[in-house]
Amino acid sequence: MNQSEHPEVPRLTVCSRQVNGITVVAVAGEVDTASAPLLTEQTNQALATNPAALVIDLTDVEFFASAGLEVLVATHHAGGAATKVVVVAEGPATSRPITLTGVDQIVPLYAALDDAIAAGGGGMRLLALKDITPLEGGIPLVANGAIVGAIGVSGALSAQDAQVAKAGADTLAKPGM
Numbered sequence: 001m002n003q004s005e006h007p008e009v010p011r012l013t014v015c016s017r018q019v020n021g022i023t024v025v026a027v028a029g030e031v032d033t034a035s036a037p038l039l040t041e042q043t044n045q046a047l048a049t050n051p052a053a054l055v056i057d058l059t060d061v062e063f064f065a066s067a068g069l070e071v072l073v074a075t076h077h078a079g080g081a082a083t084k085v086v087v088v089a090e091g092p093a094t095s096r097p098i099t100l101t102g103v104d105q106i107v108p109l110y111a112a113l114d115d116a117i118a119a120g121g122g123g124m125r126l127l128a129l130k131d132i133t134p135l136e137g138g139i140p141l142v143a144n145g146a147i148v149g150a151i152g153v154s155g156a157l158s159a160q161d162a163q164v165a166k167a168g169a170d171t172l173a174k175p176g177m
Contacts, residue, residue: 011035014042022117023051028060031068039068043075051083055116058089069103076107088116 012035013028023046031039046054056072058064072087079085087104089095090111098104110116 012038014039016042016046019055019117021051022053022055023049024055024057024113024117026057026060030063031058031061031071032063032065033067036065036067036071039071040074043071044078047075047078047083053084053086054079055113056085056087057113057116058087058094059113061089061094064089064094064097066097066101069097069101072098072103072107086110086116086119088113 011030011032015026015028017024017026025042025046027039029035043054043056054075056075058068061068072085076085086108087098088110089098095104095109095111098107098109103109108116108119110119
C-alpha cells in the first residue's frame with residue numbers, strides 16, 4: 001500500500017493498492033484547490049504503472065470541489081486507450097457534483113467499489129486466453145474479491161454488450177441460481 005500525506009494539506013489522504021490487477025486509488029478527506037495537486041500526483045503515479053484499469057475511490061471524501069472534477073477528467077484523458085479510468089462515489093458530497101456537471105458522462109461512475117472493479121476492464125484482461133482479445137462490454141464474475149469467470153457478448157456495440165452481460169450477471173446473482 002502506498003500512502004501519501006502532505007503536511008501542508010492535512011485534509012487529504014490518498015492510498016493506492018492492487019485488487020485483481022486493477023489499481024485502486026482510495027481518497028479520504030477534502031478535495032479542493034489546495035489538495036487536488038496531491039490527488040493528481042497519486043493518479044499520475046498510478047497511471048505510470050500502466051494498469052489495465054484505475055479505480056478512483058471517493059467513498060471517504062467529505063468535500064469535493066471543482067478542482068477534483070478537473071483531476072478526474074485529466075486522469076481519464078491521461079489514461080487514454082491503455083487504462084480504463086472509473087470512479088466510485090456515493091452521496092451528495094461526491095456523486096452529486098460529478099453528475100450535475102456531466103463528468104459521469106466522461107468518467108464512468110459507480111456507487112460501490114466492487115461494481116467498479118467488476119466493470120473496470122482489468123478483470124477481462126486477466127481472463128484473456130491465447131489468441132482471444134477481450135473487449136469492453138463483458139463483465140467479470142467476482143466472488144469474495146476474486147474473479148471466477150466472465151460473461152461476454154459479441155455482435156453489438158460495447159454499451160449494448162454491457163447491458164446484456166449485466167442482465168446475465170444479475171440473473172446469476174439471484175437466490176437459487
